[in-house]
Every structure is written in C-alpha cells, then in structure tokens.
Amino acid sequence: MTRAWLGWIVLALGMTCACARRAAAPAEAQPKAFGSAVVLVSGDKQAAGVGSALDQPVVVQVNDDKGTAVAGALVGFAGAGGVTFDPDHGLTGSDGQFSTNVSLGGIHGRYQIVAATRDASGKTAEIRIDEIALGYQETLGKQVSDIHCVRCHDSESTPQRVSNHDNLTAQAHAFTNGATLNAMSDADLAAIISHGGAALGKSAEMPPYGNTLTKPEMDALIGLLRALSDPPYRPQGTFNAGK
Amino acid sequence: MSLPKRVRSAWRYLFGDSASAFGTLSAVLLIVLAIVPAKDYFREWLGYQKQYLRLIHGRGDATSLSRRFQGGLQQIWMPELGVVDRCTTCHTALKEASLADVKTQPFRPHPAIPHKLTEFGCVICHRGQGAATTVEEAHSSTKSWEEPILPARFLEASCGQCHLDRPMGTPRLNQGRDALAQYGCVHCHTIKSPDGVVMNGTDAPPPLQHIADKTTREWIAAWLKNPQAYAGSATMPNFQLADDETRDISAFLIAQSAPYRTNTAPEPAPSQDATAVQEGTSLYGEAFCSSCHAVQNAAGMLVGGNLGPELTRAGSKVKIDWLADWLRDPKTYDPDTRMPHYRLGAKEVGLLIGFLSSKSDSDFLGTTQLAPATPAQIEHGKTLVIERGCANCHAINGVKKPENFAPELTLVGSRPLEKILFAPGVPHTLADYIGAKIRQPRSFGNALKMPQYTLASQQIDALETALLAQTQLAQTLPAALHIPRSAASNYRPAGKAGQLIDDMRCFSCHKIDGRGGDMAPELTWEGSSVQRAWLVGFLKNPNTLRPSLIRRMPKFGVTDAEANTLADYIMTVYQTPAFDQETLDSSRFTSADAEHGKELFYGKYACQSCHIVDPNKDKGYIGPTLTQVGARLTASWIFHWLKNAQSLRPGTLEPVWNMNDEDARAVTAFLVAQKNAPRKEVAQK
Numbered sequence: 001m002t003r004a005w006l007g008w009i010v011l012a013l014g015m016t017c018a019c020a021r022r023a024a025a026p027a028e029a030q031p032k033a034f035g036s037a038v039v040l041v042s043g044d045k046q047a048a049g050v051g052s053a054l055d056q057p058v059v060v061q062v063n064d065d066k067g068t069a070v071a072g073a074l075v076g077f078a079g080a081g082g083v084t085f086d087p088d089h090g091l092t093g094s095d096g097q098f099s100t101n102v103s104l105g106g107i108h109g110r111y112q113i114v115a116a117t118r119d120a121s122g123k124t125a126e127i128r129i130d131e132i133a134l135g136y137q138e139t140l141g142k143q144v145s146d147i148h149c150v151r152c153h154d155s156e157s158t159p160q161r162v163s164n165h166d167n168l169t170a171q172a173h174a175f176t177n178g179a180t181l182n183a184m185s186d187a188d189l190a191a192i193i194s195h196g197g198a199a200l201g202k203s204a205e206m207p208p209y210g211n212t213l214t215k216p217e218m219d220a221l222i223g224l225l226r227a228l229s230d231p232p233y234r235p236q237g238t239f240n241a242g243k
Numbered sequence: 244m245s246l247p248k249r250v251r252s253a254w255r256y257l258f259g260d261s262a263s264a265f266g267t268l269s270a271v272l273l274i275v276l277a278i279v280p281a282k283d284y285f286r287e288w289l290g291y292q293k294q295y296l297r298l299i300h301g302r303g304d305a306t307s308l309s310r311r312f313q314g315g316l317q318q319i320w321m322p323e324l325g326v327v328d329r330c331t332t333c334h335t336a337l338k339e340a341s342l343a344d345v346k347t348q349p350f351r352p353h354p355a356i357p358h359k360l361t362e363f364g365c366v367i368c369h370r371g372q373g374a375a376t377t378v379e380e381a382h383s384s385t386k387s388w389e390e391p392i393l394p395a396r397f398l399e400a401s402c403g404q405c406h407l408d409r410p411m412g413t414p415r416l417n418q419g420r421d422a423l424a425q426y427g428c429v430h431c432h433t434i435k436s437p438d439g440v441v442m443n444g445t446d447a448p449p450p451l452q453h454i455a456d457k458t459t460r461e462w463i464a465a466w467l468k469n470p471q472a473y474a475g476s477a478t479m480p481n482f483q484l485a486d487d488e489t490r491d492i493s494a495f496l497i498a499q500s501a502p503y504r505t506n507t508a509p510e511p512a513p514s515q516d517a518t519a520v521q522e523g524t525s526l527y528g529e530a531f532c533s534s535c536h537a538v539q540n541a542a543g544m545l546v547g548g549n550l551g552p553e554l555t556r557a558g559s560k561v562k563i564d565w566l567a568d569w570l571r572d573p574k575t576y577d578p579d580t581r582m583p584h585y586r587l588g589a590k591e592v593g594l595l596i597g598f599l600s601s602k603s604d605s606d607f608l609g610t611t612q613l614a615p616a617t618p619a620q621i622e623h624g625k626t627l628v629i630e631r632g633c634a635n636c637h638a639i640n641g642v643k644k645p646e647n648f649a650p651e652l653t654l655v656g657s658r659p660l661e662k663i664l665f666a667p668g669v670p671h672t673l674a675d676y677i678g679a680k681i682r683q684p685r686s687f688g689n690a691l692k693m694p695q696y697t698l699a700s701q702q703i704d705a706l707e708t709a710l711l712a713q714t715q716l717a718q719t720l721p722a723a724l725h726i727p728r729s730a731a732s733n734y735r736p737a738g739k740a741g742q743l744i745d746d747m748r749c750f751s752c753h754k755i756d757g758r759g760g761d762m763a764p765e766l767t768w769e770g771s772s773v774q775r776a777w778l779v780g781f782l783k784n785p786n787t788l789r790p791s792l793i794r795r796m797p798k799f800g801v802t803d804a805e806a807n808t809l810a811d812y813i814m815t816v817y818q819t820p821a822f823d824q825e826t827l828d829s830s831r832f833t834s835a836d837a838e839h840g841k842e843l844f845y846g847k848y849a850c851q852s853c854h855i856v857d858p859n860k861d862k863g864y865i866g867p868t869l870t871q872v873g874a875r876l877t878a879s880w881i882f883h884w885l886k887n888a889q890s891l892r893p894g895t896l897e898p899v900w901n902m903n904d905e906d907a908r909a910v911t912a913f914l915v916a917q918k919n920a921p922r923k924e925v926a927q928k
Contacts, residue, residue: 049415051395053700081346106395108354109346135354136398140412148896151865152852167862168852204849211899212889216357220412223355235343 029091032072034120035062038127041097045176047132047228049139051082051106058129059099060115062092069096079113081105083131108135110232132227141224144217145175148209170203178229189222287377288316291333295350304341311339316376319364323721326364328373330381334365357412367716368401369393389660391672393711396704400656403712405720407436407728419709421445422702426478430635431649431693437717437725446478450577450638455500457565457576461611463493466560471697473560473607474553476537476545480694483685488627494616495624499640503576504568523598526591531797534752534762535582538602548794550751550762551582558603566596574746583748586800631692649693656714677707732757740812747799755817762794765892770817771824772891775810777875782806788867821890822883829878832912840913843906850910853896856917865896873918882911 043058062073075098076089082105092098104111111133116126134142145153152172155165165172173180181189194210197203213221226233258264283289292314299308317331336342337353337360345351353360358368366373371392375381382392393401399416409417423429424445434442454463467489470477484492527533532554537547539555547553561569568575570592573582587595616624625642628634632649634642658673665671666686669679679686681703684693698706734756736744744750750759753766769778783806785796801809844850853865856872872881880891885907888897902910 049396050398052704055701103396107348107351136357136412137355139414143411143414148898162864164853164864167864198847198849204847205852207849207852207898207900209898211887211901217411219355 029074029089031074031118032091033070035064035070035073035092035096035117035125036119036123037063037067037125038075038115038117039063040115040127040129043099043102044129045132045230047134047138047142048104050108050133050135051104052133053101053103054131057099057101058113058115058131059097060127060129061095061097062117063096071096073117075115075117077102077113077115079111081107081111083111083113085113102131104131104133108133108138108227110227130232134224134227137220137223138227140217141220141222141227144213144221145224148212149175149221152205168203168205170197170205172206175225176228176230178231178233181225182229182231182233186222189225190218193218193221288332291349292335295335298345298350299342302341308336308339308341319361319373321362321364324364324367325716326366326373328364328366329376330365330371330373331360332376333378367404368398370401388672394674397674397708397711400708400711403709404437404714404717405724406726407438408726409728410726415705415708416712418702419705419707422706423709426480426696426698426706427636428652428706431632433647433651433653434713435651435653436728437720438722438727444636446636447579447581448479448636450579451496451500451633452638452640453500453503453576455497456503457562458560459562460493460497460613460616461608462560463496464489464613465608465611467492473556475539475555476549476553480696482631482694484627490613491616491620491624492627492631492633493613493624494620495622495628496639498616498621498624499642501640519594520597520601523594523596523601526594527598529798530585530595531795532595534794534797548762550760554599554602556602556604556607558600559605559607561599563596563600566599567592570595581748581751583751583797583799584746585797586802588800652710653713654715654718656711657716674707674711677710678703681706729757734758736812736816738812740808743801743805743809747801752796763796766813766817768817768819768821768891770814771819771822772877772880773875774877775814778810778813779803779806782809789865819891822879824877824879827879827882827908827911829911829915832878832908832915836909836912837916838913840909840911843910844913847906848900848902848910856914869914869917871918873915876914878911878915881914882907885910 039061041059041061043054043056046054046056048054058077060075062070062075064070069092071092071094073092073096074089075092077085077100078088079085079102084103086101086103088100090098090100098115102113109132111131113129113131114126115129116124118124151161151164152168153165153175155163155174157163175181184192192200192202192206193213194208196208196210197206199208209218256263257267292312295312296309299305299312302308312335315332316329319326319328319331331337333349334353336345336350339352342350342352364373365371369392370390372381372383372390396415399413402410402413403416403420406413406416420442423434424442427444427446427448428434429442429444430448436442466473466479467482467484468486469481470479471481533547535548535550537545537549537553537555539553540546545553545555565576569582570585570587572584573580574584628639628642629645632645633639634644635648655677656673660671660673660676663673663676664687665676666679666683669675669686680693681696681698684691684695735741736755749755749766752760752763754761755766773781782799782801783803785798844856850856851861851863853863855861855863855868856870858868858870876884884891884897885900885902887899887901888895889899900907
C-alpha cells in the first residue's frame with residue numbers, strides 16, 4: 001500500500017517536472033528600455049494574396065511619454081486567423097523602430113494585427129493595424145484594375161506607369177475611398193462601370209466598360225473595391241439581424 | 244484477505260441465481276449495444292452540423308437557411324475526375340452568401356470563384372483527403388501525410404492543372420511559369436505540360452564558343468565566383484565554386500574559344516574621346532538602349548528594361564574591339580541574339596564605347612589575379628564544366644548538351660513524400676520541400692549540383708505554385724478539360740522585308756501573327772491601321788506616340804530604301820480581313836461633320852481624358868497623342884477602332900465604345916482633320 005502511494009507521488013512529481021519544463025519559455029529578449037506608446041510608422045492596409053507575405057514590412061515605433069523614440073524596448077506582434085510574423089517580437093533599434101515581415105492567413109478578408117509593448121510598470125500599450133488578404137475574386141479584380149482603372153483612379157505614379165489622375169477635370173475616386181464608395185450598392189457600381197459616368201449624370205471622363213469587361217471581371221472589380229475600402233465596407237441588408 | 248471475500252459477495256449478488264444472472268447479462272448487453280449509437284451520435288461531423296443549426300437559428304433568414312441545409316453525410320462524387328468529396332458534410336454553408344459575416348470555420352461561405360462546387364468538388368483545388376470524415380484525416384498536414392491540404396498561397400497551382408493558358412485570375416501561377424522559363428530551370432529539368440509540350444527557356448543564355456574574343460579570363464573567373472556581384476539583376480545562379488574551380492573553368496573556357504571571325508580580323512575600334520562620355524551618355528539615352536538594358540543610377544536603383552543584360556559594370560567586362568563589332572552588328576558574334584542591328588556610324592560607335600567603358604568598377608576585378616593556365620588546369624576545368632552542366636544553358640566547343648541532367652519535374656507536384664529525403668529542419672510537406680530546395684539547394688547535401696539562386700520570396704512562392712501544378716492528376720485528366728494555351732507561332736515574314744525584320748529583330752519587342760514579344764504594340768494589322776507616308780517617316784525616325792511610355796522604339800538608322808521596302812511589305816501583308824479600306828470615303832467628310840465630331844470628342848465621349856488633340860488644352864496622358872493622327876491613321880481604321888478596338892488589337896487599353904455609325908463617322912471626321920496641328924506653344928517660346 002505504502003509502496004503504491006510512493007509510486008503515485010513519484011509519477012506526479014515527474015509529470016509536474018515535465019510540464020514545468022514545457023512551460024518554461026525560451027530565453028526571451030529582455031527589454032533594455034521601456035516606452036509608453038506604440039505608433040505605426042508604415043506598412044498598414046497593405047493587400048496581398050491569401051496566405052502570402054505582404055510586400056512591405058510593417059514598421060512600428062515605441063515612444064515614451066514625451067513622444068520621443070525609445071531604443072531597446074520590447075515589441076511583440078500577434079494576430080489571429082493564421083497570421084505569422086517574422087520575427088514576432090524583438091527590441092526596437094536605435095531609431096526606436098521595429099520592423100517585421102507579415103504573412104496573412106489563408107482566408108480572404110481583413111486581418112487585424114496587434115503590436116504591443118510594456119512600460120516599466122508592466123502596463124501594456126498596443127496598436128491595432130489592419131491588413132487585407134485578397135482571395136481569387138479580388139486578385140482577378142486587381143488584375144483588371146491594374147490594366148483599366150488605376151491610371152486614373154490612383155493619384156500616385158509608379159516607375160511602371162504615370163498617373164493620369166490629375167489630368168482629369170473630375171477627380172476620380174480612389175478605390176480605398178470607403179466614405180463615398182460604401183454608400184453605393186454593388187448594382188450602382190456595376191452600372192457606372194458598364195455604362196460610364198455620362199449615362200448616370202456623372203463625368204463623361206469615366207468611359208463605359210460594359211462591352212470591354214465581362215460580367216465576372218466586373219464582379220471581381222467590385223469585390224476588390226469592397227476589400228480595399230477604408231473605412232471597411234459592410235454590406236447593406238437585414239440578413240444579419242436577429243429574428 | 245478481505246478482497247476476495249468482497250468479490251465473492253458481489254459475484255453472488257450479480258450471478259447468484261438465474262434471475263440475477265439474466266438481469267446482469269441484459270444490462271451488460273444493453274450497455275454494449277448502446278455504444279454503437281453513442282459512437283454514431285458523437286461523430287465529429289454530426290457535432291458540426293448541430294453547431295451549424297444553432298448558428299443559423301437566431302438569424303433573420305433562418306427559415307430559408309435551414310430549408311437548404313441537408314443533414315447526414317454529404318458527398319460530391321465524380322468518377323471521371325476521381326472525386327469523392329465529403330467536405331460539404333461539415334462545410335455546410337459553402338453556398339450561403341448571406342453568411343458572409345460568419346468568420347468561423349467550417350461555416351464560412353466559399354468566396355466567389357469561376358467554377359461550380361458541384362462540377363469540380365473541393366479536393367481538385369484544395370487537395371487533402373476528400374473521402375475522409377474527420378477533421379484530422381481530411382486536412383491533416385502533420386508529418387508525412389501524403390495528401391495534405393494545399394496552403395492557400397499556392398492555391399493557383401490547382402488552376403494550373405487544367406489551365407495551360409494564362410488566366411487573368413492566376414497571376415502567381417503565370418509568374419511562376421514565366422520564371423521557370425526565365426531563370427533557366429527548364430534547361431536542366433525537363434518539365435512537360437499536360438498537353439505533352441516541353442517547356443522552353445526564354446532567357447537566351449549567351450553562347451560561349453567565342454568567349455575569349457568578348458571578355459577576359461579574369462572577368463569569367465570573377466563572374467563565376469558570384470554573378471550577382473557583377474550585376475544584381477543577373478539571372479545566372481551562383482554555383483558556389485571554390486577559387487581553384489573558377490580558375491580552372493575560366494582556363495578551359497578561354498582554351499575552347501575559337502575566333503568568331505574566321506577569315507577577317509575584327510575591325511579596330513574607332514578612337515574614343517575621353518571627354519565625350521557626356522555625349523555618349525546622351526546617345527545611350529537617345530538610342531533608347533534603356534528600353535532593354537538597365538544601368539544602376541547613383542541612388543542604386545536599376546533604370547531600364549530587362550530584355551538585355553544589365554550594363555552597370557559593362558566596362559569591366561567586354562573587350563573594346565569586340566564591343567565595337569557588337570555595336571556595328573551583333574549577329575556577327577551571336578546569330579541568335581535578341582539585340583537589333585543598329586546602323587551606327589563610326590562616331591556613334593566610338594561614343595557608345597566611351598560611355599560603356601566608363602561603366603566600370605575596379606572593385607569587381609580588383610582581387611582576381613590569374614597565372615597562365617596549365618594543361619592540367621584546362622583539363623580539370625573541362626571536367627568541372629561537364630559535371631556542373633554548364634552546357635545545359637551555354638553552347639561550348641567540345642562539350643555536348645547533356646540529356647536528363649537533372650530530375651524531370653513533370654510530376655513533381657505529386658511526388659510521394661516517402662521518396663523525398665528531407666533536409667533537417669524542413670517540415671515534412673511537399674510544398675515546404677520544394678520551397679527549401681529552391682531557397683537553399685545545397686542544404687540537402689553539399690554534393691548536389693543545383694546552384695544557388697537569388698530570388699525574392701514572392702518569386703519563390705510563384706515558382707512553387709507553378710511546380711505544384713505539375714501533378715499526376717493534371718496528366719490524367721480528360722483532355723477535354725484542358726484549356727489550351729495559344730499555340731506557339733513560328734511565323735517568319737518572307738523576302739527582303741523579312742530579312743530586314745529579322746535584322747532589326749522586330750520580334751524582340753513586337754508581336755506579329757502570334758510570334759514575338761509584348762513590349763511594343765502588336766503589328767499584325769499594322770498595314771490597315773497606318774498611312775504609308777507616316778510609316779516611312781516613323782521607321783526612319785521613330786517619335787514617341789504615347790507620352791506616358793517609358794520604354795520606347797529606338798532609332799535604327801534605316802536607309803530610305805530599307806524604310807520603303809518595309810513599308811511596302813507592311814502595307815500589303817499586314818492587312819486585317821475585318822474591314823475594307825474603301826468602306827469609308829474620307830474625302831466626303833464635311834467641316835460640319837468634323838465640328839459635330841469635335842463636340843462628341845470633348846463632350847459625350849470625353850476622349851481628352853486619355854488623348855491630346857489640342858496640346859494647349861488637353862492633358863490626357865494614357866493613349867497616343869492625336870495632334871497629327873490624320874496623317875498617321877487611315878479613316879477606316881479610326882472608324883472601326885471607335886466601334887470596337889479590342890477586336891482589332893486584343894488587349895488594347897481603349898475600351899470598346901460600340902459607337903453608332905453616325906457618331907463614329909463624325910469623330911473620325913474630326914480626327915482625320917488633325918494633320919498639321921500647331922506645335923505645342925511651350926515649344927515655340
């Protein structure tokens with residue numbers, strides 16, 4: 001009897017040790033300094049294919065109470081839905097900034113990632129950053145948009161293409177302009193894409209694409225607008241409402 | 244002992260008499276029998292179905308959702324595709340668009356795709372094990388599982404099993420297929436498409452039979468050591484050779500080289516003026532060398548195209564006499580080069596040599612010192628060249644192109660994991676294996692021949708996508724399911740004009756009849772489009788039609804006779820059957836027509852958004868400038884272009900306007916009148 005009890009005790013001790021060893025995290029980077037706020041430097045609202053790495057790293061900066069950058073503060077990144085970070089934590093550099101490469105999850109839509117740091121008292125300061133994963137539909141939409149739309153709808157020029165945005169009398173809406181575009185239904189958008197601006201009492205500078213784009217291409221384009229929209233697009237309707 | 248006593252009493256209690264024994268046995272039997280329905284009740288998928296019913300219960304459209312819900316095991320069965328998919332058993336809401344706000348799996352609706360679920364099932368695209376009915380077995384990507392789910396970033400690989408064309412919705416697959424051809428993968432690895440066509444390279448690696456005339460042994464050795472140190476954009480991978488290996492390979496390459504001019508010695512290079520580098524720089528710009536070649540600017544950014552090699556350090560590479568000969572006519576050295584034959588004069592050749600010589604980097608060759616080669620070194624160099632498979636890409640005297648040098652990759656997307664030797668630290672999935680192999684080939688063993696590539700992670704993802712498309716399924720699918728690519732065209736224009744088109748390598752940039760590059764406009768119907776007089780002028784002195792274009796047509800310096808020959812050929816042969824030039828008589832346009840056309844141009848159709856007719860007023864920056872369009876295009880072409888440009892030049896940016904005849908006629912009348920528009924005012928001041 002006593003021997004059996006001894007056996008149980010040994011087993012329990014063994015288990016505790018095993019668990020404890022697992023729970024002991026690998027040596028964490030120790031913060032050399034503390035800040036009280038995390039601010040975004042660059043890399044938010046990027047769009048990339050599902051499961052893919054974003055083109056640009058996400059860069060955040062840790063500031064102290066006076067708003068000066070803090071070097072050597074510990075920053076950790078976290079995100080749900082299969083988002084991965086390379087690296088997911090580390091110390092800020094001499095400029096007070098920390099940069100990480102982000103890969104999005106496997107399902108299209110918006111991902112919110114959180115960058116956090118702790119101040120000397122252990123209180124957490126964090127910032128939430130939105131990124132966008134494009135599914136098939138939005139990827140196709142982006143191809144269509146790159147060919148037919150962005151030259152006028154994007155005011156930024158790139159080495160590959162010169163923007164025509166400022167050459168127009170009417171200011172073409174940016175595709176991220178949720179304030180305007182979210183108020184338009186899918187049918188409204190389809191109408192202006194296929195019939196052009198003139199047919200709907202808007203600027204004739206928007207040509208009709210109804211005979212150029214196919215229906216699936218137009219749907220894909222609208223899907224892209226909805227995905228990029230800022231503030232995020234929430235479809236109208238009653239189906240989400242409770243009984 | 245008390246224990247047996249207790250057992251004895253329990254036994255007596257349970258089986259003491261026949262009635263107790265019967266009762267006990269019945270109870271045991273009932274419990275045993277209950278296990279079966281209980282096991283059924285607690286099945287994983289049943290739990291998900293109940294969860295789904297709870298999820299839709301509180302929603303506004305619960306009635307219609309539950310009406311469409313089908314309980315029990317669901318299956319999509321397509322024997323001809325080998326599909327037995329039970330995924331819809333748990334993924335109950337794949338077709339319920341109204342659940343777009345649901346973020347939890349397995350209840351998310353499927354995003355919009357061009358295919359019907361019931362026609363393809365799930366596994367053809369997502370892979371995994373379709374017939375399984377537990378989460379683990381259906382998806383599992385644990386170690387050595389043969390049929391794991393395909394990670395989302397490679398999903399386009401599945402499209403590639405049927406789509407041999409370039410669907411617009413699969414940019415990553417297309418990029419990967421291009422990269423396989425562009426980075427020379429296909430020179431060593433045989434990759435067959437499901438239609439049996441073997442992929443060919445598009446990178447045109449230079450022949451090395453005359454290399455000693457072109458460059459020095461020191462340069463070859465330094466280049467072999469690290470091609471990216473010479474040019475960051477070089478597509479040649481790093482073979483990670485030791486110093487004695489680069490010494491011996493360079494010795495052999497110089498030794499095997501034969502002069503490319505067999506009867507005549509190369510003409511000496513024209514004398515250069517060291518102070519004329521500035522003039523050479525402007526000639527480099529004016530000749531639009533940068534349409535194909537890139538040079539790093541002061542900020543370290545590459546400026547220019549990628550059709551030809553990067554020239555940032557060209558001065559450290561080429562011999563002056565060779566360069567002069569090359570600039571005079573590249574075909575003398577390499578008959579298959581993509582570089583056109585410019586008709587450059589001695590002064591221009593001298594200027595360009597001056598410019599290119601200034602593009603040198605003393606650091607690149609700085610440390611390379613080579614003693615004269617010994618016969619043993621040359622012999623060793625040849626052995627290395629054969630071992631490393633240099634002749635897979637390059638033509639080398641005395642070394643034949645090896646066959647089956649590297650493993651065939653036609654079925655790499657279905658390679659069984661049991662046959663794969665994983666390097667330490669690589670997760671045991673096919674996708675991770677392929678990725679690791681491209682990223683760090685030598686991590687699988689130092690003796691491996693595969694070189695080290697310098698690729699961005701996006702490029703590696705694309706390559707993996709293209710390779711994962713090479714599955715057994717793709718090869719065995721019914722041929723009717725394959726979406727064919729556009730057939731490769733071997734079009735060769737005939738006669739004297741054909742020779743000129745070949746001489747100026749028009750196909751490097753222009754597509755005609757399905758053959759050629761896509762850097763410049765397609766010319767298949769060019770004869771129907773332009774006027775002969777304009778064409779002759781343009782060939783002699785190409786001016787820029789599209790203000791926003793960065794890569795432009797160079798001036799080749801063709802003679803009058805050559806321009807006339809080309810123009811005659813283009814005007815006669817490159818005619819579209821879509822319309823007849825005689826259908827529209829431009830001489831019957833009235834000024835009222837033109838006036839009405841002007842109103843339409845600026846009003847109803849707002850063409851000035853993209854085109855410039857009046858340079859003082861219009862700003863449109865996308866399409867060609869139309870200030871002199873009446874002298875450039877034919878009236879019939881403009882008329883039909885306004886109706887349906889895509890049918891004349893598929894893929895053009897001009898939308899299909901579908902203009903009615905009256906409008907199209909009026910706008911044409913306005914445009915043909917734009918012949919001698921005044922020069923831009925800013926230019927006169």
